[in-house]
Amino acid sequence: MKIAIITLLFLASTLSYAQTVSQDTTATKNQQMNAAQNILNGTNSKGITIGGYAQVDYNQPEGDNGKLDVHRLVLLLGYKFSDKVQFVTEIEYEHVKEVFIEQAFLNYAVTDNFNVRGGLMLVPMGIVNEYHEPTTFNGVERPNVDKSIVPTTWREIGIGVTGKFDEASLRYQAYIFSGFASVNGTKVLGGSNGLRNGRQKGAESTVNKPNLSTKLDYYGIPGLRIGASGYFGRTQAEDDVDSIEGADVGVTMIGFDGRYNNKRFTARTQYIHALITDADKYNMLYETNLGSELKGWYAEAAYNLLPLSHEQRLDAFIRFEQYDTHAATQDAGISRNLEYNRDEWIFGLSYHVAPGAVVKADYQFLNNAIPNNESKGQLNFGFGVWF
């Protein structure tokens, strides 16, 4: 009997011991994955960060078949080597079958307001290219200005500096990047897509002419955030053609953006203007129709239909967009195609079921400047997450 009790006690202690260990293991795992756990456990800011975002869309154009798409699934992986040195990468699956690296850079925090970073980084232009997580914008799809004029997600390999000044409520960024490819595989720049085909995305990028990209953000007025972006450079040509006339074009892009929030009301606006030089020679050489100016803007207003005391948010929004990849064509030696002068009304709902998870529905009226063109309607549903 005595032996039995001792055995039982022993077993019991082993059991409880095993339980403690497994709880500890879980705690350790959580601690690695979750910043909040790090704090709870009193550990310092070091180690692995895991996060990500995803958007799953259903697009239903009027009169055509619909499309269901796991549009983007991005895994964020970061590693902090010290308080000053950090590596950040985002691995992106697009439409399930394409794999990209969206960001991969090493950041060195020299001081509180001065960082040096290098690698594959986002080009700071407008709002959405940098803040592209689906919970941060209204509409199932990104705004079309942020597709046709700013080719989101626009990223290239480069090096630069960034930081913030708390006293002035100012954030600055300045990078030297590799530019768009004049010819990307078989794809050339043109009227329908603008510069979009030229994105090298850090995949064996050609570089022969450095491009400068800068952005300033000011957030010193409560509720308001404004930004000014500038991008200056030329496209990159391959060795065998880079001395031929028309092998590259000059790209100057400027952008202004603003975001405002006041209790249940939010609004944002963005204006992007790109000037392309030597487009005439480029169009001649590659038999394409790249405009000499690309221009687009949008304005959006939203109102949260739920009381502020709720954790959930239900934003009803409306946005007008106008964007033209043939804003000017005379200097490009081509005729203007009014089909590329597009505008759009979009309205819908963003239901934020929890911070970081959103369910969206919207309707788009897509139009262009061709006389008597009938606008096309499209219904969209989707959800987005960010963690």
Next chain:
Amino acid sequence: MNLKGIIFSISLFILMSFGLPKNILKKVNKEITSTFKTENFQLESMLFDQKLPAKFHSNNLFNISSDQKLLGFVYVGKAPSKTDIFDYLILFDTEFVIIKSKILVYREDYGGEIGSKRWLKQFEGKSKNDNLKLHEDVIVISGATISVRSMTLAINNVLESIRILHDKGLLE
């Protein structure tokens, strides 16, 4: 309220020099100097051995005194940003009303806008009876929502802890 009263009411003192990391301590001292306009002050840690919404361990809350005269209090804490943690400071007057708050160290790119002096001004004048609500009492910075929410929660937790300690008569 006098210094003596505080000494008796708190459960433990630990000397400041054992607590905060050097770089944090330097910034804390700088803020105190510029706010109270004196370089001649002592910090004493105030530790509370009980469960509170915010941490009140050996290097979180300190009383600030100069020549035996109480100037105010300083709370130093950590809160999560999107993928990391940041260090912040809250300066109180002798009645635990917020005089100033500041982000001491922000470690990631995303959300660093909460360091804005102008934005942090919103917390000034708040005290233990306040419970700040996002969007209503605290204006959000676009592009920094996560850290805005985190800092607001952190401040609320500290204020609530102070209210609890005050109600228990531990801060008299």
